[in-house]
Amino acid sequence: MTRKTNHKAVIYCRVSTKRQAKEGNGLTSQETRCREYAHGRGHEVIEVFNDDVSGKLASRPGFDAMLRFIRKNRKAEIVVIIDDVSRMARDVRNHFDLKEMIYAAGASLESPSWEFGTDPDSIFHENLMASLAQHQRQKNGLQAKERMRARMLGGYYVHSAPLGFRYEKHPNGGSTLVRDEPVASVIAEALESYACGRLGSKAEVKRFLETHPQFPRTRHGHVTNEQANRILTYCVYAGYVESECWGVSLRKGYHDGLISLETFQRIQERLNGKPFAPVRSDIHADFPLRGVIACGDCSHPMTANWTKGRTASYPYYVCRHRGCERFGKSVKREIVEGAYEGLLTQLVPSKEMFDAFSTVFRKRWDEGGRKTKERRAAIKLEMAAAEKAISQLVERVMASQSQTVISRYEEEIEKLERKKLVLTEKTAKCGTALPGYDESFRTAFEFLANPCELWKNGTYEDKRIVLKLTLDANLEYDWNQGVRTPVLSLPFKALGVSRGDEMVLADRVGFEPTVSLHPRRFSRPVP
Numbered sequence: 008m009t010r011k012t013n014h015k016a017v018i019y020c021r022v023s024t025k026r027q028a029k030e031g032n033g034l035t036s037q038e039t040r041c042r043e044y045a046h047g048r049g050h051e052v053i054e055v056f057n058d059d060v061s062g063k064l065a066s067r068p069g070f071d072a073m074l075r076f077i078r079k080n081r082k083a084e085i086v087v088i089i090d091d092v093s094r095m096a097r098d099v100r101n102h103f104d105l106k107e108m109i110y111a112a113g114a115s116l117e118s119p120s121w122e123f124g125t126d127p128d129s130i131f132h133e134n135l136m137a138s139l140a141q142h143q144r145q146k147n148g149l150q151a152k153e154r155m156r157a158r159m160l161g162g163y164y165v166h167s168a169p170l171g172f173r174y175e176k177h178p179n180g181g182s183t184l185v186r187d188e189p190v191a192s193v194i195a196e197a198l199e200s201y202a203c204g205r206l207g208s209k210a211e212v213k214r215f216l217e218t219h220p221q222f223p224r225t226r227h228g229h230v231t232n233e234q235a236n237r238i239l240t241y242c243v244y245a246g247y248v249e250s251e252c253w254g255v256s257l258r259k260g261y262h263d264g265l266i267s268l269e270t271f272q273r274i275q276e277r278l279n280g281k282p283f284a285p286v287r288s289d290i291h292a293d294f295p296l297r298g299v300i301a302c303g304d305c306s307h308p309m310t311a312n313w314t315k316g317r318t319a320s321y322p323y324y325v326c327r328h329r330g331c332e333r334f335g336k337s338v339k340r341e342i343v344e345g346a347y348e349g350l351l352t353q354l355v356p357s358k359e360m361f362d363a364f365s366t367v368f369r370k371r372w373d374e375g376g377r378k379t380k381e382r383r384a385a386i387k388l389e390m391a392a393a394e395k396a397i398s399q400l401v402e403r404v405m406a407s408q409s410q411t412v413i414s415r416y417e418e419e420i421e422k423l424e425r426k427k428l429v430l431t432e433k434t435a436k437c438g439t440a441l442p443g444y445d446e447s448f449r450t451a452f453e454f455l456a457n458p459c460e461l462w463k464n465g466t467y468e469d470k471r472i473v474l475k476l477t478l479d480a481n482l483e484y485d486w487n488q489g490v491r492t493p494v495l496s497l498p499f500k501a502l503g504v505s506r507g508d509e510m511v512l513a514d515r516v517g518f519e520p521t522v523s524l525h526p527r528r529f530s531r532p533v534p
Contacts, residue, residue, distance in 0.1 A: 016050035016086040017114075018042065019073055021058040021094050028059035037090040044119035050086055062097030062144055065104060074112050081113040091120045092136045097144035102137040156253045162261045164248050169241055170194065170223065170234070171265060184243070184262035189221045194238055195265040201239065202266070202273045205472065209235050209278075218468070239278060245271035247428070257425060268432045272425065292467035293322060293340075296482070299474050300324055300343055303485035305331035311340070324484075333486055346490040347482065351459035354477065354499050361456060383434060390430045393423050455498060 020037040022028050034057050045052050054076060058069035077085050087109050089095050096102040106123075109116050116123050121136065123129065155165040164184050168174050171191040174182040197215050200206040206215055213235040216222045224230055242249050242257060246264025249257040264271075291297070294311035301308050307328040313320045314337070322340035326333045356364070397420055404416045454461060454476070462473045480494040 014050050014086045015080070015083045016045050016052050016088055017054045017056060017073060017076065018045070018052055018088050019056050019058075019070065019095070020090065021060070021062065021067075021069070023059070023061050025059045028057070037094060040090050040119055041088045044117075045086075045088055048117070050088070052088075053085075062093065062095075062140070063101070065096075065098075065101045070105065074108060077109070077112040077114045085114045087114050087116050089116070089118050091118060092133070093140035093143070096137070097140045099134070099137045099141050102140070152253075156250070156255065159248055159250055159253065159255045160258075162248060162258055164243055164260055164262060169243055170238065171244070172262070177261075184260075186263070186265070190223065191265055193219045193222050194244065197238065198244060198266045198274060199270060201277065202270045204277075205475075209239065212239065215468075239274055242268075242271060247271075256421070257428060259428070268429050272429060294324070295467060295470040295474070296324065296344055296347060299478065299481055300347075300490075301481040301483050302326040302328060302331060302333055303483045303491060304333045306481075306483065307331070308481060309484070336486065338484065338486075343484060343490065348459060348462060350490070350493060351462055351473070351477070354458055354495075355456065356499075361452075364455075365452060386430050386434050390427055390434075393427050393430070397423050397427075 018038055018041040020034045020041070022031065022033040027033055038055055042052055054073075056069040056073040056076075058067045060067050073087070077087070092102070096105055106116060121133070123133065158165050158181070163181065168184060168187070171187055171194040172184040173187040175185045177183045193216065197206065197212050200215065201212055206212050209232065213230050213232060216230045216235065216238075217224070222230065238244065243260065243262075244265045245268045246260050246262060247257055247268060248260040249255060291311075293313070297311045298308050305326065305328045307326070309324045310327045311322065311324045314323055323337040324340060324343050325335065325337040328334060400416050400420050400423070404413050404420075407413050407416065458473055458477055461469050465473070477496055477499060478493055479496050482493055483491045485491050
């Protein structure tokens with residue numbers, strides 16, 4: 008190519024993704040070809056601008072920086088060089104909009120692959136090339152989506168790795184999800200805890216995740232509600248894949264889940280069942296019995312606050328239920344919590360009873376291990392019944408003319424298919440080695456042997472767990488006699504530690520008058 012002009016020139020290069028910019032050589036090859044063209048035309052390249060965004064987007068940092076540079080040097084009559092029409096845009100409208108921006112800034116446009124002209128034939132061919140670039144982008148996107156769907160149909164997760172997972176090269180090609188510790192263990196514990204009821208709501212799951220420093224947070228230092236919701240609803244955590252928008256039904260994935268499908272189904276049933284009250288934001292670690300201790304006259308839960316005295320602040324539980332005769336009456340925190348702590352010390356079972364309880368559990372554990380074949384046979388019968396029900400529903404779908412009825416049948420078929428997957432997973436687990444008896448029940452029996460230990464030395468969350476595990480109803484505080492006989496949970500009833508109608512009396516010394524002082528709700532004591 009012969010030397011024809013002597014203009015200042017800038018080069019604009021673009022690739023579609025940041026990954027292409029880091030790992031590929033697309034930007035380098037485009038720049039090399041444009042520099043060769045500029046040398047042949049006699050242009051002096053004074054600047055190079057790069058972008059790593061899709062060609063369908065009009066907003067680009069590199070292109071905007073180039074326009075500012077051109078406007079600043081308008082008198083230089085700068086030439087913009089691009090490798091190809093598709094490098095400027097892969098959208099017809101954006102192509103001509105960006106071209107007009109270049110011309111409006113006072114520059115001209117050239118390419119080693121194309122000559123931009125103003126005659127009808129040149130404009131026609133430019134339209135064709137811009138349309139072809141758009142068609143290639145759309146076709147590439149469609150092909151990529153179809154390949155991703157096909158891979159998901161094969162059981163592979165194809166989107167960005169969710170929290171708790173990372174991608175690792177698979178021996179058969181491609182990448183598959185593997186556990187990303189320690190986040191994976193934190194998420195697994197949160198999911199198991201929600202499934203069994205230890206965590207009662209999404210808000211409690213969110214708070215649980217925030218207590219672990221290993222779990223990633225936003226730049227504001229907290230876990231979002233959306234993160235907690237995704238963790239609870241993504242089947243990928245059970246080792247399965249699914250995509251409604253791509254028409255991919257639930258199927259076993261080529262990665263190990265953090266929980267079982269059965270546990271995941273229990274979580275969905277809890278999420279879609281009766282809603283639970285959200286965790287109150289005013290529950291404070293200073294008052295672990297708040298929401299559990301109730302007024303003996305009106306049976307409504309008592310609130311709590313710090314009350315400012317002359318020289319210090321003092322913690323109290325208070326009845327705030329309007330209409331109650333004891334409205335505004337308070338009792339010292341140490342009296343109420345001391346009574347509950349005394350109750351916990353009395354819940355310690357005798358050694359004989361505890362040994363008998365442990366013996367019964369071990370016997371049932373051993374019996375369960377010997378019934379593996381029976382369980383597997385029962386599961387197979389249940390799977391056969393589900394398969395038969397699916398066949399019957401399919402026949403009804405074929406015979407029905409009502410779209411509403413067909414939709415209902417399809418919903419039932421989907422439920423049965425999910426049930427079959429759960430049963431298949433159970434069948435695979437039958438006969439696998441289980442954890443030892445001592446390993447499985449050590450923590451539980453340590454708590455049953457001495458629940459007061461966890462209350463005294465545990466965190467605020469541990470204390471709330473103790474309340475859930477020991478009580479089946481709120482504690483009621485009688486203003487004359489103290490804390491009434493509690494309704495114990497089933498394990499402690501079974502251990503025979505219930506004391507009939509005996510009252511748990513609190514010391515009357517230190518009772519405060521009904522006149523409130525200066526309540527400061529849920530604030531820290533003044534130093």
